Amino acid sequence: MLKRTVLYDVYKNYDGVKLIDFGGWELPVNFEKGIIGEHMAVRENAGLFDVSHMGEITVEGDTSEEFINYLVTNDVSAMHDNQCMYSPMCYPDGGVVDDLLVYRYSTGKYLLVVNASNVDKDFSWISKENEWIKKASEKPVLENISGRMSQIAFQGPKAESYMKELVSPEVADIEFFHFRDDLKIDGKKAIISRTGYTGEDGFEIYLANEDAADVWNYLLNATKDRGVLPCGLGARDTLRFESKLPLYGHELTKDISPLEANLSYFVKLDKKDFCGKAALAAQKEHGIPRTLRGCEMVDKGVPRAGYTVHLNGKEIGFVTSGTKSPILNKFLGLVLIKRGTGLKIGDEIEVNINGKMKKAKLVKTPFFKNTKQTQQ
Amino acid sequence: MNVPENLKYTEDHEWARVEGKVAYVGITDHAQQELGDIVYVELPDIDTEVEKDEEATSIESVKAAAPVNSPVSGKIVKVNEDLEDEAELVNKDAYAAYIFAVEMSDPSELDSLMDAAAYKKFLGK
Secondary structure: OOOHHHOHHHHHHOOOEEEEEEOOOOEEOOOOOHHHHHHHHHHOOOOEEEEEEEEEEEOOOOOOHHHHHHEHHHHOOHHOEEEEEEEEEOOOOEEEEEEEEEEEEOOEEEEEOHHHHHHHHHHHHHHHHHHHHHOOOOOOEEEEEEHHEEEEEOOHHHHHHHHHHHHOHHHHOOOOOEOOOOOEOOEEEEEOOOOOOOOOEEEEEEEEEHHHHHHHHHHHHHHHHOEEEEOOHHHHHHHHHOOOOOOOOOOOEEOOOOOOOOOHOOOOOOOOOOOOOOHHHHHHOOOOEEEEEEEEEEOOOOOOOOOEEEEEEEEEEEEEEEEEOOOOEEEEEEEEEOOOOOOOOOOEEEEEEEEEEEEEEOOOOOOOOOOOOOOO | OOOOOEEOOOOOOEEEEEEOEEEEEOOOHHHHHHHHOOOEEEEOOOOEOEEEEOOEEEEEEEOEEEEEEEEOOOEEEEOOOHHHHHHOHHOOOOOOOOOOOEEEEOOOHHHHOHHHHHHHHHHOO
């Protein structure tokens, strides 16, 4: 039996809804306008996503900051209240447990937002399997509240103006990677963060399950005549792909370190001990084995996850994600390849697509960056 | 659901239009709807031998690749090169956009395919 979010009942009757099994959740891959239509709406206007399947874990107590800083590779001690931070969370060997967002209310209270398919694994890792928690005399209180929380992402260059109109002019003051929990939406309590997974400006809105349908309908009904679309996971994937935002299970796995995925910015090797530090520091010192690059197909074909990548007849890696970019209209792939090949932007590689070697060339990433945005 | 009368259908949602010894093959309207936005059609090589119900080529939506099986055995004699640059033609009119044509080695295989009425019934299940 597939799990459903509370919004399932709202959109199950939408025109053209196509539902898929996404890691045990029955979720929409797209609605009537299709993945490309929804993708373009988010790049040009705004779109609304149900991402209630994401997991939420609360961490409370005096040792919260120390504990989270042990778990993740980024430095949460540099955060201030009402800030969000992205970070990988690693195993001792430098492989990735998950990547997550850390929300700091105070040094004694945090919210961790993790990937849906990893919630149980993460909670088990965080609450009992890691070395810190096994040894700690004073443990923070941990709670997996995923089952009670819904999440709606409102993404796109016009999301801010709609939110100002429909929620409060004050949302405009929420800076990138910050949040507020004191603004109501249509009278409903919400956590609103200026975060997202599309490469566009936008907001992620956390709600109690019982309020999610009302807020979804409130936001969509007020904006659908202005071109705002409900969007599915298909567009979420193509949007994050164009912007080179990693997807756990593809660019990051237990067998791919964040340094290999070119996320060194989020790995603070100069902070005090954290899980995976020794392994990651050793990688950095002795040479990071692989690197995540972008390629564009020269021959026609779609480079899909898992296809092998070759240089001069030798296998040098594989595709982690690939599709036809809706905005660039090109067949693009992210490839995890050996370091030290000397490959530069524009150089040719080959992708084995169903037994045929097809030419591709390395291109700059992210593939797409919205230049209209004022913030990163 | 659009299911033209003059075509033959497979349970894998391919259609075949027979002209003499040659069967033109595409995917059905139902299949294109299920796939969503089609971004690439891999065209098989001319003269390739194909077997009935075996994968002859593939068609790709934004999300995933799907096999296209040949409804009949024989040799590929023609491919629809228009699809090379306009894969979305399959979304626009799945029955106009044939993918490849097979010169049949055993035309009696056509008898095992569904007619329009049977395919509609199959879709209704």
